[in-house]
Amino acid sequence: MDTKAKIAVLERAKLFGGLARDVLAASAESAQIKLIEKGSVLFQQGDEATSHYVVAWGRLRLDQTTPDGKNVVLRFMGPGDLVGSVAVWRGVPYPATPLAVEDTRLLVWSAARMMDLMQCHPPLSMKAMVMMGGRIEELQERIQQVATQQVERRIAATILKIAGQSGRKVETGVEIPFPVSRQDLAEMTGTTLHTVSRTLSAWIDDGILEGRRSSHLTICRPHRLVEIADQA
Amino acid sequence: MDTKAKIAVLERAKLFGGLARDVLAASAESAQIKLIEKGSVLFQQGDEATSHYVVAWGRLRLDQTTPDGKNVVLRFMGPGDLVGSVAVWRGVPYPATPLAVEDTRLLVWSAARMMDLMQCHPPLSMKAMVMMGGRIEELQERIQQVATQQVERRIAATILKIAGQSGRKVETGVEIPFPVSRQDLAEMTGTTLHTVSRTLSAWIDDGILEGRRSSHLTICRPHRLVEIADQA
DNA sequence: CGGCCGTTTGAATTGTTTCAAGCTATGTGG
DNA sequence: CCACATAGCTTGAAACAATTCAAACGGCCG
Numbered sequence: 001m002d003t004k005a006k007i008a009v010l011e012r013a014k015l016f017g018g019l020a021r022d023v024l025a026a027s028a029e030s031a032q033i034k035l036i037e038k039g040s041v042l043f044q045q046g047d048e049a050t051s052h053y054v055v056a057w058g059r060l061r062l063d064q065t066t067p068d069g070k071n072v073v074l075r076f077m078g079p080g081d082l083v084g085s086v087a088v089w090r091g092v093p094y095p096a097t098p099l100a101v102e103d104t105r106l107l108v109w110s111a112a113r114m115m116d117l118m119q120c121h122p123p124l125s126m127k128a129m130v131m132m133g134g135r136i137e138e139l140q141e142r143i144q145q146v147a148t149q150q151v152e153r154r155i156a157a158t159i160l161k162i163a164g165q166s167g168r169k170v171e172t173g174v175e176i177p178f179p180v181s182r183q184d185l186a187e188m189t190g191t192t193l194h195t196v197s198r199t200l201s202a203w204i205d206d207g208i209l210e211g212r213r214s215s216h217l218t219i220c221r222p223h224r225l226v227e228i229a230d231q232a
Numbered sequence: 233m234d235t236k237a238k239i240a241v242l243e244r245a246k247l248f249g250g251l252a253r254d255v256l257a258a259s260a261e262s263a264q265i266k267l268i269e270k271g272s273v274l275f276q277q278g279d280e281a282t283s284h285y286v287v288a289w290g291r292l293r294l295d296q297t298t299p300d301g302k303n304v305v306l307r308f309m310g311p312g313d314l315v316g317s318v319a320v321w322r323g324v325p326y327p328a329t330p331l332a333v334e335d336t337r338l339l340v341w342s343a344a345r346m347m348d349l350m351q352c353h354p355p356l357s358m359k360a361m362v363m364m365g366g367r368i369e370e371l372q373e374r375i376q377q378v379a380t381q382q383v384e385r386r387i388a389a390t391i392l393k394i395a396g397q398s399g400r401k402v403e404t405g406v407e408i409p410f411p412v413s414r415q416d417l418a419e420m421t422g423t424t425l426h427t428v429s430r431t432l433s434a435w436i437d438d439g440i441l442e443g444r445r446s447s448h449l450t451i452c453r454p455h456r457l458v459e460i461a462d463q464a
Numbered sequence: 465c466g467g468c469c470g471t472t473t474g475a476a477t478t479g480t481t482t483c484a485a486g487c488t489a490t491g492t493g494g
Numbered sequence: 495c496c497a498c499a500t501a502g503c504t505t506g507a508a509a510c511a512a513t514t515c516a517a518a519c520g521g522c523c524g
Contacts, residue, residue, distance in 0.1 A: 064372065067462065070380045074372060090365040095372060118358070125357045126350070132364040133318040137327055139371035140296065140306060146378045147422025148302045151512070182471065190379025192513060197472060213471060213520065230299065383480070414503065424481060429504060445489065445503060 001056075003028050006107060009056045012080040014131050015124070016054075023121045030117070031107040036100045042083060045097040049087035052114045055079050058104025059166070059178050063187075064096040073187040076101070076178075078166055086132070088114055101178055146190050154189040155199050156229035159209075163219055172210060173220040180217055233288075235260050238339060241288045245312040246363050247356070248286075255353045262349070263339040268332045274315060277329040281319035284346045287311050290336025291398075291410050295419075296328040305419040308333070308410075310398055318364070320346055333410055378422050386421040387431050388461035391441075395451055404442060405452040412449055 006028035010016040016024060034053070036042055042053065045065060055077055062074040062083075074096055077083060087094045088111045109117070118125045145154055159176075167174040182196040189196070203209040208224045211217040219225060238260035242248040248256055266285070268274055274285065277297060287309055294306040294315075306328055309315060319326045320343045341349070350357045377386055391408075399406040414428040421428070435441040440456045443449040451457055 064376055066376055066380055072376045072379055074375075086365040086368055089361050090369075092369075095369055118361075119354060122351060122354060122357070125354070125361065129321050129357065129361055129364065132361065132368060133322040136318055136364060136367055136371065137322075137324075139368065139375065140327060143306075143371065143375055143378060143422075144296055144298055144304045146375060147304055148298055187379075190375075193471080194473085194514080195512060197470095198512095201472070214469095425503085426482080426505085427480060429502095433504070445487095446501090447489095 001033050001105075006031055009054065009079070009107060013054045013082065014080055015082055015085070015127055017080075019121075019123055019127065023117075023124060026121070027109075027117055027124075028107075030113050031109055034106045034108045036104050036106070038100050038103050040100055042098040042100070042106070043094055045095060046093050049084060049090075049092065049094050050111055052085050052088045052109050052111060053083040053106045055081045055083065056105040056107055058100060058102045060098040060104060061101050061184065062096050062098050071187050072190075073184055075188075076162060076166065076180075082131070085114075085128070089118075089128075151189065151191045151195055152199055153229055153231065154191070155185060155196060156225050158185060158188050159217070159219065160222070160225055160229055163222070167219070170218065173218050174222060175216055175218040177216065179214065181214065233265050233337075238263055241286065241311070241339060245286045245314065247314055247317070247359055249312075251353075251355055251359065255349075255356060258353070259341075259349055259356075260339075262345050263341055266338045266340045268336050268338070270332050270335050272332055274330040274332070274338070275326055277327060278325050281316060281322075281324065281326050282343055284317050284320045284341045284343060285315040285338040287313045287315065288337045288339055290332060291334045292330040292336060293333050293416065294328050294330050303419050304422075305416055307420075308394060308398070308412075314363070317346075317360070321350075321360075383421065383423045383427055384431055385461055385463065386423070387417060387428060388457050390417060390420050391449065391451065392454070392457055392461055395454070399451070402450065405450050406454060407448055407450040409448065411446060413446065 003025070007024050010024050010028055016027065031054075033056075034042075042060065043051075045063075057079055060077045060081075060083065062077060064072045064074055066072070077098065083098050083106070084094055091111075118128065145157060149157075162176055162180065163174050166176060166178070168177050169175075182200065183193050185196045185200075186193045200209060201212075203225075204212055206224070208219070208221045209217060210220055235257070239256050242256050242260055248259065263286075265288075266274075274292065275283075277295075289311055292309045292313075292315065294309060296304045296306055298304065309330065315330050315338070316326060323343075350360065377389060381389075394408055394412060395406050398408060398410070400409050401407075414432065415425050417428045417432075418425045432441060433444075435457075436444055438456070440451070440453045441449060442452055
């Protein structure tokens with residue numbers, strides 16, 4: 001991947017999109033490329049934060065393991081998303097583990113290089129703040145969801161969020177183009193595999209969803225799902 | 233309050249602490265003072281974000297109301313805490329409502345002035361990013377809690393967090409120096425007033441806590457509460 | 465073919481909520 | 495100074511949503 005291709009990736013990244021040519025060029029030039037295979041992790045929760053990444057292709061699932069062994073899926077990440085940024089900026093260990101759910105290609109910067117870029121290009125740090133603010137609001141919304149809504153609504157909302165971020169239109173509806181297991185959904189909504197399975201089964205029976213027994217989920221009647229997600 | 237006093241407040245604020253003299257002076261000079269009474273709100277969730285605040289004295293509770301009328305307490309804020317920052321930087325409406333639970337005094341900047349300060353003083357925006365990163369981790373931890381732990385543990389952890397932020401040592405243990413109702417705790421932990429009441433009653437019977445019927449909560453046996461908070 | 469992993473589904477169990485009633489400080493107006 | 499109202503809290507009993515336990519199914523890979 002040459003600098004031109006790197007710039008193309010950066011333009012789609014939330015952190016870099018819309019920034020001046022010279023900032024992109026400076027950033028792209030100092031980026032390394034890293035490739036990881038489906039099923040392997042980029043780094044481990046608790047590792048020292050030495051690098052900062054931008055996803056070029058592929059998809060990652062961000063997992064957080066609790067001291068007592070339970071797992072929470074924080075989110076899925078795709079092209080343009082940032083990985084490890086917060087830990088690098090704060091100088092603390094990575095708080096979660098990104099696992100590739102597809103073969104994935106990323107741009108990499110060392111922590112020091114990233115800090116340099118930030119210092120030299122104020123628009124970059126402005127952008128970073130806006131982005132982090134967005135993440136804060138997202139997390140606050142999720143807390144509100146887990147704290148006040150019941151399971152069925154949370155599952156519906158979660159599926160819709162994933163579809164909104166990564167869904168593709170197909171003949172039968174909107175498809176999520178990478179595998180999302182019942183276990184994943186359980187760990188995103190704070191419930192159990194069993195409850196998710198039952199709920200999805202009911203929706204599939206109602207024709208709202210397609211995708212029994214793994215494969216890829218397809219939303220056939222998005223409108224119904226929205227109704228479930230924000231029913232009073 | 234003169235500029236000197238303002239600087240003293242800023243030095244204790246997370247955003248300004250440890251910054252160079254000239255940054256503090258420039259910031260303090262352009263700050264206005266605002267006083268609000270116990271029970272009144274600083275602004276309303278949904279209002280356009282026109283100002284950014286730092287708490288000088290007093291205490292606020294940050295509330296978020298859901299579309300269907302339920303309420304979530306995001307956190308309590310005291311001296312040195314920032315209010316409204318994220319919304320100002322992002323140029324979006326305030327996502328929550330800060331309510332004074334004591335008479336409170338704040339420093340105020342217009343959104344435009346705040347952005348100027350940020351642009352002119354890179355160390356300020358660096359500090360802001362580190363701070364926002366901290367908030368992101370805090371929120372992720374809370375999601376993990378609400379999603380995986382049962383109510384008793386969440387209540388224990390929440391009381392300990394409040395005590396850690398604002399607790400004062402007294403003869404009988406650690407006291408939370410402002411009123412925290414059972415309803416508040418319920419809205420922080422995603423449960424009901426009734427469950428909180430039952431749980432606290434049990435703890436008071438066990439001598440872990442003091443503070444039946446409102447008044448101020450005092451933790452008599454912090455160690456026991458920690459055990460409950462992180463029991464496997 | 466056989467084993468495995470993710471899933472489905474039923475039944476029993478439980479933590480938590482909901483419903484309902486009563487309590488106790490605190491404050492207010494007569 | 496005493497009824498009276500109020501706000502916040504407590505507590506029991508019933509109802510329920512979701513989890514846990516248990517077993518079996520189906521697709522896929524070696």
